Amino acid sequence: MNSKHAALSEKFIADEPRTNWHDETLWFVREKRDKATHGLPEWEQLREWASQIKNHTLSNLNAYLTEFEEKAKANGIKVHWAADAQEHNEIVHSIIKKNNIQKIVKSKSMLTEECHLNDYLQEKGLEVVDTDLGERIVQFRKEPPSHIVLPAIHLKKQDVSDTFHEHLNTEKGNNDPQYLTEAARQHLRSKFIEADLAITGVNFAIAETGGFVVCTNEGNADMGAHTAKVHIACMGFEKIIPKAEHLSVFLRILARSATGQAITTYSSHFHKPRPDQEMHLVIVDNGRSRQLGRADFKNSLKCIRCAACFNTCPVYRRSGGHSYHTTTAGPIGSILNPNLDMKTNADLPFASTLCGSCSNVCPVKIDIHEQLWKWRQEIVKEGYVSSDKKTAMKGMSYMFSNPALYRFVGIIGRWMMRNFPNLLKSKHNLWFKQREMPEAPKKSFRDWYIDHQK
Structure with missing residues (x-):
């Protein structure tokens, strides 16, 4: 099995104070x-x-997408359909070429990250400036975001100070957040004013009205969209909701789940372009229809990208977002990414304790931990696990199915832990690698229970 997550996690946790922080x-x-x-x-x-609205929408997706397209076109928005990431990037580039665009600003959009739009456009000789503060920080550092809501959460103030000193010539060693934020604000202001094109994501698209909503805390999506002559909004097709009245449900749960705010600072509604503006909307599949057709995994498309599952997950919190080697990390990423490429992302469903905390906090009630468990079964069935892991799991299954054998192995294990602890503290014991071995109990729970019954 691909073990990228384990190897990358090992790098992250090497810095114990940062891991704890x-x-x-x-x-x-x-x-x-x-x-x-x-x-x-x-x-x-x-x-x-929210869960029922999303279930209903996913079950009637064709009708709502068709209705949305009709209404959006009637509003003056140009609608494009992209089967995959490559087609999405080609559509965006064709609009850029047609309008002879040179300067581009982009607000946070995990879809464009998923499609690697920045890299694609840079290969064409175009510069894309990410305007979300966290995204701009990691863009300067040539790093991907480590979190879908807090892109630079893996960095400390001093890291940002060093990055801004290098790229914005700020005062060396000054890590005051207000000073650093003001430096970014001054740097980005001219980028907004000069930009010919603003690219944004979409949080919700409303079939009834043909409009869409973008939620930000910094107002950078609004600044870009209201100053540029062309606005391109990019969305996965699962962002659709049926009616405007449903929006209030999602706006009340999104920010509370993401950051603990009552509502995002800016919830901006876009229905039509300005008189002197072009507005385009690119609706993307990129594997979503395949996920929609998988009964066990269809529910994952309800995700509103709040990242509540990231913030609660004990594995994500202690392994860092980059260890997931994909655009969307954390528990939700671990059930979305195997759908895109099962072989490459075969390690991710195993990067979980299956504790269920992710499902408990999910605002749209995705059964995340159950899908992680189901993905493990699919991955083993397809042969994307190493032979030693497969053998070990078969051995464990046999042992757990035989109570007498289980009790005997328990006795041997406790005896080994007491008498030969150094044998267990070896490089061959992967469980011990980043842990301390516990003290061996004097007796098993079963023996303790029988004694107390007497």
Whole structure:
């Protein structure tokens, strides 16, 4: 089995203080989410409504996408359909060529990250400036985002200070957040004013109106879209919702789940281009229809990209986003990415404790931990696990199916831990690699239970 996640995690956790800080920071965001949701008596009702709306939409997707296209075109938006990432990138480039565009700003869009649009356009000699603060930081560092809502969460203030000193000539060693943010603001202001094209993502597209909504905390999507002569919005087809009245359900759960805010600072509605502007919308499949056709994994398309599952996941918090070697990391990424490329991403469903915390916090009730378990079965069935792992799992299955053998192995194991601890603390014991071996119990739980029954 591909073991990229294990190898990349090992690099991340080599810096123990940073790992602990990353863990604590994300748990702080999870706690903010809990406070925001517990203060809303109807929270569970909103989750249920959101889940049902998404279920209904996914079951009637063709009708809603057709309705959305008709309404959007009637509003003056030019609608394009892309089967995959390559076609998406070619459509965007064709619009750029047609309008002779030189300067491009882009707000946060995980779809364009998924399609590697920046790399594609740079190969064509075009510069794309990411305008989200976190995205701009990692763009300067030539790194991918490590989190879908907090792209630079793996970096500390001093890292940002060093990056800005190198690229923006800020004062060396000054890591005051207000100073650094102001430097970024001044740097980006001219980029917005000079840009010919603004590229944005889409959080929600409304079939009833043909409009779409973009949610940001920095207003950078608005600044780009309202100053550029061309606006291209890019969306996966699962972003569709049936009616405008449904939007209030999703806007109430999105920010609370993502950052613990009551609502995002800017929830911007786009329905038609300005009189002097072109507005394009690129609707992308890129494997989504395949996921839609998988009964066990269809629910993953309900995702609204809030990243609540990231912030609660004990594996993500302690292994870092880059260890997932894909655009969308964390638990949700681990069930989306094997659909795109099962062989390359065969390691990701195993990067989980199956504790179920991800499913508990998901605002649209995706059964994430169950899908992780189901993906493991698919991956083993397809032969994308190493032979030693397969043999070990068969051995464990046999042992757990035979109570007498299980008890005997337990006795031997406890005896070995007490008398030969160094044998267990070897490079061949992968479980021990990043852990301390516990003290061996004096007796098994079964023996303890029988003694207490007596």
